[in-house]
Amino acid sequence: MRHFLIHDIRDNVGVAVADVEPGQVAAGVTLDNLHKVQVSARQAIPLGHKIALKDFKAGDTVIKYGEDIGKVVADIRTGEHVHVHNLKTKRW
Numbered sequence: 001m002r003h004f005l006i007h008d009i010r011d012n013v014g015v016a017v018a019d020v021e022p023g024q025v026a027a028g029v030t031l032d033n034l035h036k037v038q039v040s041a042r043q044a045i046p047l048g049h050k051i052a053l054k055d056f057k058a059g060d061t062v063i064k065y066g067e068d069i070g071k072v073v074a075d076i077r078t079g080e081h082v083h084v085h086n087l088k089t090k091r092w
Contacts, residue, residue, distance in 0.1 A: 004028040004051055006037065008066030013050040013082050015064070020045035026079075028053075042079040050082035062087055 003026035004014035014028045020041045028037045028051075037053065045051045050064065056076040062069050074086040 002027055002029055004039075004045075006030040006035075006053070007064070008032060009035075010063050010066045012052070012054050012056075012063050014039070014053055016045045016047050016049050016051060019047050020051065026051065039079045042077055043081045045081050050087075052076045052078050052080050052082050054078055056082075 003018050003020050004016045006014045006028055009030055009032050020026045022041055022043055024041045026039050026041050028039065029035065039051060039053060041051065055078050056072040058072055058075055060072040062072060062082060070087045070089045072086060073088050076082055076086050
């Protein structure tokens with residue numbers, strides 16, 4: 001079963017295609033080359049939300065769909081939920 005998709009090889013987050021439970025080893029795949037990736041979820045990741053594929057420090061950039069979607073405002077560890085509590089747009 002696939003738990004998340006990585007839309008572009010440059011992405012550093014995956015998008016959950018199923019709810020992911022804390023402690024679950026989530027399986028993902030990149031859509032451009034079908035490279036398989038596994039991440040141990042540290043938090044619940046709801047369907048449609050982002051899971052960190054690497055460790056981030058405050059100030060880092062998150063890439064989704066091959067595009068810069070914002071700046072990390074609180075450290076994020078691999079397997080954590082990436083959302084409005086730790087990611088903000090660079091527009092404001």
